[in-house]
Amino acid sequence: MQRLLHNWVRPHWSLGKQTTLAMAMGFVERPITIAKILIWRGLSTFTP
Secondary structure, eight states, X not given: OHHHIIIIIXXXXXXXXXXXXXXXXXXXXXXXXXXXXXXXXGGGGGOO
């Protein structure tokens, strides 16, 4: 879970104020929310 937050949710100071690693690599156009990560198919078992 920590890697998901690090790469997809939290912006990185070295890349700019609102840029995540996933955005820098071209996977997404904006940061992903934690709620969206939890409802993804592979992680659906973790939601209440």
